[in-house]
Amino acid sequence: MNRRTRCAAAFLLALAGLLGAGTGPAAADQAPSLTAADRDLVVRVRLAGLWEIPAGDMAETKGSTARVREVGKLISAQHIALDKLAVTAARRLGVELPDEPTPEQAYWLREMRAASGPAFDRVFAQRLREAHGRIFPAIAAVRAGTRDPVVRKLANDANDFVKTHLDLLDSTGAVDYDHLPPLTGPAAEEHRFVLLGDPRHPGRAGTDQQVRQALVGLTGGLAALLALVLGIRVLFPARGTRVVRPPEPAAPPHRRQ
Incomplete structure (x- = not known):
């Protein structure tokens, strides 16, 4: 396995781990509990x-x-x-x-x-x-x-x-x-879903969970994007790079006509 292949495999593993980290906590929050x-x-x-x-x-x-x-x-x-x-x-x-x-x-x-x-x-x-x-x-x-x-x-x-x-x-x-x-x-209409912890209602209980999930998703997305950019640079180092050729030296004075 050459160096480029090893880098590609490591990049894909890291990307899969980051994407998994973005969805794991949300699923755990939704698990039934006492x-x-x-x-x-x-x-x-x-x-x-x-x-x-x-x-x-x-x-x-x-x-x-x-x-x-x-x-x-x-x-x-x-x-x-x-x-x-x-x-x-x-x-x-x-x-x-x-x-x-x-x-x-x-x-x-x-x-x-x-x-x-x-x-x-x-x-x-x-x-x-x-x-x-x-x-x-x-x-x-x-x-x-x-x-x-x-x-x-x-x-x-x-x-x-x-x-x-x-x-x-x-x-x-x-x-x-x-x-x-x-x-x-009964609780006032604007508080009923808050008291029951319904995440569909824009109350404290639901909002906290939604904000937490959004932050986790945003962090995972940014990390995955960064990993993708770095992986592309590792796998294809010449892509998107402009090679500037140095100017040719001028002819010596004694050869000028």
């Missing part, structure tokens, strides 16, 4: 079980009506099943789970322990109704946007459980709907 919302849902399902299981147990024994006692028993048993699903999903996804409820949830449990009679019924129904109303929209959002099949299945299961619990709590007759937290309205 999002913060996915992880948050798994943790929140676990937290729900950590306080609603003991809350249901208390309602089963402290409820002042047969319906409250029945609802407490059902909710406790169903959260035990849902908690097992959350733990299984967390192990598959590598998500670390808490072992105790949040300070707010612990306060709700203390409220229930201190209450009795109809007052207990109201605290039990109201606190659980508020909590289920909070997580219900979050489950729907994750279910609609997740790319992970494990999270998608957990969201489906959690959605069925929470919907059932909302119906059960409403059936106690102890929910004060006037004091439920206000509904969170």
